[in-house]
Amino acid sequence: MIKKIIFSLIIFALLIFGLLQLQFVQNQLADYTIRSQIYNVLVENSRMPSEDALSALICGSRSPVVASTERAETCTMIVAGNDVFIVDVGDGSVNNLRNWGVPFDQIKAVLITHLHSDHISDLADLHLMTWASKLPNEKSKLYVYGPLGIDAVTAGFELSYKLDYMYRNRHHGDKLMPLSSAGYIPKVFNEGNVLKFTDSELEIRPFSVMHSPVEPSFGLRFDYKGRSVVISGDTIPSDNVVKFASNADVLIHEAQSNYLVDLARDELERNENFLSKIMTDIKTYHTTPKDAARIAKKAEVKHLILNHLSPSPDGYVAKKFFSRGLNDIFEYWTIAEDGMMVSLPVGNAEINFSKFDR
Ligand SMILES: [Zn+2]
Ligand SMILES: [Zn+2]
16 A cells, blocks of 8 residues: 555656656746746735834844844834835845835835944845836935944945946936936934924934944834834843833834853854854843843833844744743743734724735
8 A cells, every 4th residue: 555655656756747847837837936926026015004004024033143044134114104114124134025025116215223234234235126116206316314324334335336326227228227316315313313204194213222332323213193113223231222112012122142142152162163252242232032021011112022133043942942031021022033014003002913925
């Protein structure tokens, strides 16, 4: 009986393999693949919130420490009504956004919490998507808000991509990719500023956090029609996060397991790898999951999302480890995943989670 089953499976596998060699079958599969990719771009926008809400989509959930096949570096997409903002844009995050078919034409601005590479490295790819996607009469350079020094960053990207802008303009023409809207408009923010945008009730408040030697370094609070999301940025435990996150619906706080970082350091030392020093250095400028929970409790937020995860807690056991002891401090927490969206509908107190998949 078992012999018969194995024989049938082998015949079946050979049949499938044979079919895949036929051009007709390849044509059908290619047609299906392209259709679904285009569908992603044109139709999947329907996964965006249909009701009036303030939402946050995690487009990257890891720190640069230890690679992960499941996660891009830090990125959060904030949606307020029809307006879209991208907060930090680390390695792999734009690939996520493209795969999910998010509406690049609705992006009003990028906000950068601080000028570490894992928060800015995909800026050029994001620029390409907004440059190409916006309608001809809505095209403009990409607004990038950030701390002092953001203008040097955008000027550097413009210099590096000057030839690329020219090639794409020559190839695709002035209507699709005009040189007049290639590049960035940098805007420096500070604590005390309230950022507002035309035709939007969203208010964004930057606040200082502690990520020395990175100075200045900011967190951001988003308020929209009575709902609120706070992003901590990279920081050690900070009273300013407690102050600005006070009574927020959702606090997205960075988190680092120093125990796991120590394990990584020990392993690197065993292998006499000089990168072990980094594992010692980073312990002094991040927040542990338990400290993030303490901050959430003090600030009396409704829900805590741990993000900028260091090292990446991939898999069931790693997540259990990362979240050990949290429930004793603060009950309402979630570990971020790429594609996780939290939506806060206007007019009620709901906190709804959903997932963007590829
Ligand atoms: Zn970072
Ligand atoms: Zn940082």
